[in-house]
Amino acid sequence: MSGGPPKALPSTGPHSLRDMPHPLAGSSSEEAVGGDSTPSPDLLMARSFGDKDLILPNGGTPAGTSSPASSSSLLNRLQLDDDIDGETRDLFVTVDDPKKHVCTMETYITYRITTKSTRVEFDLPEYSVRRRYQDFDWLRNKLEESQPTHLIPPLPEKFVVKGVVDRFSEEFVETRRKALDKFLKRITDHPVLSFNEHFNVFLTAKDLNAYKKQGMALLTRVGESVKHVTGGYKLRSRPLEFAAIGDYLDTFALKLGTIDRIAQRIIKEEIEYLVELREYGPVYSTWSALEGELAQPLEGVSACIGNCSTALEELTDDMTEDFLPVLREYILYSDSMKNVLKKRDQVQAEYEAKLEAVALRKEDRPKVPADVEKCQDRMECFNADLKADMERWQNNKRQDFRQLLMGMADKNIQYYEKCLMAWESIIPLLQEKQEAK
Amino acid sequence: MEQAHTEPERQLLPAPLEPLGLPDAALETAAGEEAEGDLEEGSEDCTMKENNFWLKKIEISVSEAEKRTGRNAMNMQETYTAYLIETRSVEHIDGQSVLTDSLWRRYSEFELLRNYLLVFYPHIVVPPLPEKRAEFVWHKLSADNMDPDFVERRRIGLENFLLRVASHPILCRDKIFYLFLTQEGNWKETVNETGFQLKADSRLKALNATFRVKNPDKRFTDLKHYSDELQSVISHLLRVRARVADRLYGVYKVHGNYGRVFSEWSAIEKEMGDGLQSAGHHMDVYASSIDDILEDEEHYADQLKEYLFYAEALRAVCRKHELMQYDLEMAAQDLASKKQQCEELATGTVRTFSLKGMTTKLFGQETPEQREARIKVLEEQIREGEEQLKSKNLEGREFVKNAWADIERFKEQKNHDLKEALISYAVMQISMCKKGIQVWTNAKECFSKM
Numbered sequence: 057m058s059g060g061p062p063k064a065l066p067s068t069g070p071h072s073l074r075d076m077p078h079p080l081a082g083s084s085s086e087e088a089v090g091g092d093s094t095p096s097p098d099l100l101m102a103r104s105f106g107d108k109d110l111i112l113p114n115g116g117t118p119a120g121t122s123s124p125a126s127s128s129s130l131l132n133r134l135q136l137d138d139d140i141d142g143e144t145r146d147l148f149v150t151v152d153d154p155k156k157h158v159c160t161m162e163t164y165i166t167y168r169i170t171t172k173s174t175r176v177e178f179d180l181p182e183y184s185v186r187r188r189y190q191d192f193d194w195l196r197n198k199l200e201e202s203q204p205t206h207l208i209p210p211l212p213e214k215f216v217v218k219g220v221v222d223r224f225s226e227e228f229v230e231t232r233r234k235a236l237d238k239f240l241k242r243i244t245d246h247p248v249l250s251f252n253e254h255f256n257v258f259l260t261a262k263d264l265n266a267y268k269k270q271g272m273a274l275l276t277r278v279g280e281s282v283k284h285v286t287g288g289y290k291l292r293s294r295p296l297e298f299a300a301i302g303d304y305l306d307t308f309a310l311k312l313g314t315i316d317r318i319a320q321r322i323i324k325e326e327i328e329y330l331v332e333l334r335e336y337g338p339v340y341s342t343w344s345a346l347e348g349e350l351a352q353p354l355e356g357v358s359a360c361i362g363n364c365s366t367a368l369e370e371l372t373d374d375m376t377e378d379f380l381p382v383l384r385e386y387i388l389y390s391d392s393m394k395n396v397l398k399k400r401d402q403v404q405a406e407y408e409a410k411l412e413a414v415a416l417r418k419e420d421r422p423k424v425p426a427d428v429e430k431c432q433d434r435m436e437c438f439n440a441d442l443k444a445d446m447e448r449w450q451n452n453k454r455q456d457f458r459q460l461l462m463g464m465a466d467k468n469i470q471y472y473e474k475c476l477m478a479w480e481s482i483i484p485l486l487q488e489k490q491e492a493k
Numbered sequence: 494m495e496q497a498h499t500e501p502e503r504q505l506l507p508a509p510l511e512p513l514g515l516p517d518a519a520l521e522t523a524a525g526e527e528a529e530g531d532l533e534e535g536s537e538d539c540t541m542k543e544n545n546f547w548l549k550k551i552e553i554s555v556s557e558a559e560k561r562t563g564r565n566a567m568n569m570q571e572t573y574t575a576y577l578i579e580t581r582s583v584e585h586i587d588g589q590s591v592l593t594d595s596l597w598r599r600y601s602e603f604e605l606l607r608n609y610l611l612v613f614y615p616h617i618v619v620p621p622l623p624e625k626r627a628e629f630v631w632h633k634l635s636a637d638n639m640d641p642d643f644v645e646r647r648r649i650g651l652e653n654f655l656l657r658v659a660s661h662p663i664l665c666r667d668k669i670f671y672l673f674l675t676q677e678g679n680w681k682e683t684v685n686e687t688g689f690q691l692k693a694d695s696r697l698k699a700l701n702a703t704f705r706v707k708n709p710d711k712r713f714t715d716l717k718h719y720s721d722e723l724q725s726v727i728s729h730l731l732r733v734r735a736r737v738a739d740r741l742y743g744v745y746k747v748h749g750n751y752g753r754v755f756s757e758w759s760a761i762e763k764e765m766g767d768g769l770q771s772a773g774h775h776m777d778v779y780a781s782s783i784d785d786i787l788e789d790e791e792h793y794a795d796q797l798k799e800y801l802f803y804a805e806a807l808r809a810v811c812r813k814h815e816l817m818q819y820d821l822e823m824a825a826q827d828l829a830s831k832k833q834q835c836e837e838l839a840t841g842t843v844r845t846f847s848l849k850g851m852t853t854k855l856f857g858q859e860t861p862e863q864r865e866a867r868i869k870v871l872e873e874q875i876r877e878g879e880e881q882l883k884s885k886n887l888e889g890r891e892f893v894k895n896a897w898a899d900i901e902r903f904k905e906q907k908n909h910d911l912k913e914a915l916i917s918y919a920v921m922q923i924s925m926c927k928k929g930i931q932v933w934t935n936a937k938e939c940f941s942k943m
Contacts, residue, residue: 304761311758318750325747329740336733343726346719349908353915360919454765458943461772465937469930476926479919486916 147173149244149259151237154229155186164188165229167236171259177251183260189214191264192236198254199243200392204399205441206249207449209242210388211235212381231377235385242452248441291405298439301446302397309390316383319375326372330365337361356482367474374467382460386453393449400438407431552581552590553659553674555652558644559597574644575599576651580674596677600625603651605684606673610664612689615813616896617664618903620657621802623650629794631735631742631787646795653799663899699812702819710893713814716900720807727801731794738787749780768943775936782932786925793921796914800907807903810896817892821885828878835871838864 153168171183192211199208212235222228243249261267294302337358344354410428557577565571575597581590603622610619627643637643655674658664669687672680755773759766 307761308758311754311761314754315751315758318747318754321750322744322747325740325743329737329744332733332737332740336730336737339726339730339733343723343730346722346726350911353912357915357919454943457765458768458940461940461943462937465933465940468933469937472926472929472933476923476930479922479926483916483919483923486912486919 146175147171147244147250149240151233151240154233156224163224164190165224165232167233169240169259177256178260180260185259185261185264187258187264189232189236191258192239194264194268195254195258196239199249199252202252202254203249204396205438206246207389207393207396207442207445208249209239210385210392211239212385213388227373227377231381234378235381238385245452246445246448291401292408294401295404295439297443298397298400302394305390305394305397309387309394312383312387312390316380316387319380319383323372323375323380326368330368330372333361333365333368337365352488353482353486356485360478360482363478364475367471367478370474371467371471375464378467379460379464382456386456389449396442400435400442403431403435403438407435551593551659552583553652553655554579554581555648555655558648560639561599572639573599573601574639574647576648578655578674594675596675598673600647600651602673602681603654605681606670607654608693609669609684609687609689610658610667611809612693613667613687614664616810616892617661617899618803618806618810619664620654620661621799621806622654623647623795624798624802629731629735629798631739646791650795650799662902694813694816699816702816703812706815706819707822709815709818712897713811713893717808717811720804720811723807724801724804727797727804731797731801734790734794738790742783742787745780745783747780748776752777752780765943768939768941771942772936772939775932775939779929779932779936782928786921786928789921790918793914793918796910796917800911803903803907807900810900814892814896817885817889821882821889824878824882824885828875828882831871831875831878835868835875838868838871 148171150170151167152170154165155168157164157166166186166188169183169185169187171178171185172181174181189211193214196208196211199206212232243252243255249255257267258264293299337360340354340358340361344351344358347354407428410431414425414428555576556579559575559577560572561575562570562572576599577595577597579592580594582593583590600622607619607622610617623646626638627640658670664670669684672683676683752773755769755776759769759773762769
């Protein structure tokens with residue numbers, strides 16, 4: 057508009073375009089498209105990751121950082137020294153290559169388990185077997201049975217409750233594969249569990265079913281004895297440290313549940329936003345068909361919105377596949393840990409009951425009968441194992457959540473970067489002087 | 494210059510006869526050009542020109558809005574909003590501005606002004622007013638006319654309207670417009686004295702013409718279709734945009750919940766606590782950033798709305814053309830039939846049915862004197878008719894020429910403004926993306942310290 061009343065362009069916004077710095081002005085202003093005052097994410101990454109613990113590929117967690125201080129536990133002699141940089145690791149397990157099997161009775165997926173090890177417990181340096189979810193479930197049960205004093209990592213959920221998810225969809229299978237891989241890696245990293253016989257068979261046996269049918273495998277002394285602890289002993293009070301752990305787990309599970317709900321809600325809102333965007337973009341196209349000089353700019357805006365929609369879809373897919381499952385895993389983890397705590401309580405209760413019974417009998421001298429001694433042993437082992445595992449668990453949890461949350465931040469950053477690129481690229485198109493009339 | 498009482502600036506000069514009033518490009522006569530003499534300077538600014546009320550460059554602003562109560566036409570208490578219009582003249586030399594006029598007007602007076610302009614400048618695409626009621630609202634916006642945000646956006650819209658009128662080469666010279674800005678009391682009476690309400694074409698007449706016109710200028714027909722489609726597509730766009738805004742609001746706000754839960758979680762953690770806590774704070778920042786973002790976007794919506802309403806103004810010009818064309822066609826038809834009647838009377842042949850002819854057959858022929866008299870009457874009518882047709886023809890062509898000139902001006906303006914609007918929208922989106930990147934980068938850094 058030439059020379060009208062000297063007010064800025066008759067635009068309705070309080071920020072007349074003349075007040076805003078020109079998008080291509082490349083000034084130090086934050087508004088400028090060219091100038092970018094925020095450090096690039098890559099730089100940040102390098103800065104913050106300086107000396108922190110390694111994040112291994114495939115989401116595996118590095119071995120626990122500190123050895124438990126106590127050495128009184130009978131089983132401690134089996135513990136290898138946990139090393140920080142993984143140099144002396146001698147067992148590597150990977151889950152990959154999902155395949156669908158169609159049989160007359162059923163259809164199912166198997167995963168390839170690849171094991172590399174220099175441990176003497178393994179006859180060959182390398183193994184490759186195929187396992188299905190059932191087999192993992194079996195393994196977990198066996199581990200719980202045979203190592204009741206330890207925290208067994210959780211498996212991904214057996215059935216998918218939410219929505220009508222296709223068991224054989226690529227996303228579902230991939231999500232499950234990652235979780236199963238995590239499961240095995242956690243066992244691999246555990247100084248006791250990784251030597252478990254069932255674990256070994258799981259990794260190596262050609263025919264797992266035959267082994268399963270063999271019935272009871274060799275149980276450790278502790279395992280068997282713990283199995284025989286009947287309930288019914290009432291614990292007077294949990295020792296402070298275990299009470300603290302119990303409280304912590306309760307609150308932890310609660311908070312995770314809340315975060316899970318929030319994350320789901322966000323994804324839901326984002327999907328609804330996406331639906332509207334998918335209608336919004338094309339309207340600009342429709343308009344563009346009516347216009348002459350404005351046709352290209354409008355079409356450009358339409359395409360831009362389309363790109364943002366695609367970026368948003370990628371974000372929601374990622375969050376659904378990578379973020380939610382890990383949260384749920386940890387909720388399951390803390391549930392199973394609470395069960396182990398309860399079992400510990402049982403063992404302590406039994407010991408205290410027997411001790412009390414002895415004290416009442418008064419016949420025996422200060423010499424404590426053998427079975428009470430056994431109970432005491434059992435209890436102390438349990439306590440030590442649990443404490444050690446808890447510490448390891450805390451460290452891994454910290455790693456896992458740091459990685460998880462940073463991943464979430466990353467995905468959002470990538471989403472915004474994609475959108476930014478789309479919008480920045482059409483500014484020149486919009487400003488182009490149209491010669492065609 | 495008394496523009497209020499005369500037909501807008503057109504001096505009609507004789508032009509070659511054109512019986513059926515078909516638009517004829519060859520007839521761009523000197524008459525037409527000369528008639529435009531007044532407007533020919535075509536300057537956008539209302540600076541020192543003759544026939545102009547503005548001796549100096551002016552600045553117009555609608556600077557304030559105020560709630561008022563008063564009694565309306567039915568003597569009932571009502572609450573309304575009044576807007577302060579300030580006019581400043583700018584000294585050329587030092588650029589200082591001096592307040593020359595300041596008065597309060599309410600929305601209904603703006604409407605009155607616009608209706609007046611529509612009647613007296615039917616060939617101009619008259620700038621639209623901001624909407625009467627809030628439409629295309631998304632849930633957070635109030636649809637209440639008294640809501641401060643609505644009032645604020647309306648204030649800006651009204652200012653925009655005045656600026657548009659003031660920068661229009663023809664409209665800015667209108668006396669009523671001048672008085673609107675300068676004469677607080679009695680303005681309503683002055684407008685009504687122009688008799689513009691009586692001059693207004695009836696809706697029914699216009700509708701009738703639209704259906705029955707035979708040879709409208711194709712450009713106007715096309716333009717009418719364009720304005721219909723423009724209206725439809727911008728409406729759709731605004732509706733969907735409102736829904737998009739709603740959803741986006743939801744996404745951002747839910748993130749605020751992270752702030753609270755991270756804070757609660759951090760209470761039970763040792764090493765992770767600080768990182769979680771500070772990340773939670775960034776989530777709160779993220780959630781609250783959407784309010785400003787969406788407020789900015791409302792201005793974009795307002796820019797689109799202006800052109801939504803402009804589409805209606807375009808259609809009004811097309812309708813006027815159809816009306817004039819129809820009028821012309823009817824007048825030509827009427828003239829033709831009269832001529833035919835005259836001819837029949839003169840030659841004694843009756844080809845067309847007429848009541849007179851019928852009664853003649855039934856009750857006997859009329860006398861030669863009677864017939865002579867009738868012929869004379871008809872001839873007089875035909876002469877008048879021809880005069881009228883000539884002037885209607887000229888009027889019609891003038892209208893088409895002037896209207897099309899303004900339409901071309903409007904098209905330029907529209908293309909320019911909408912491009913600017915799209916650019917500012919893109920800039921808004923860029924800003925939003927950058928804010929998002931910033932917040933999540935900060936959060937990521939907090940997480941990394943967990």
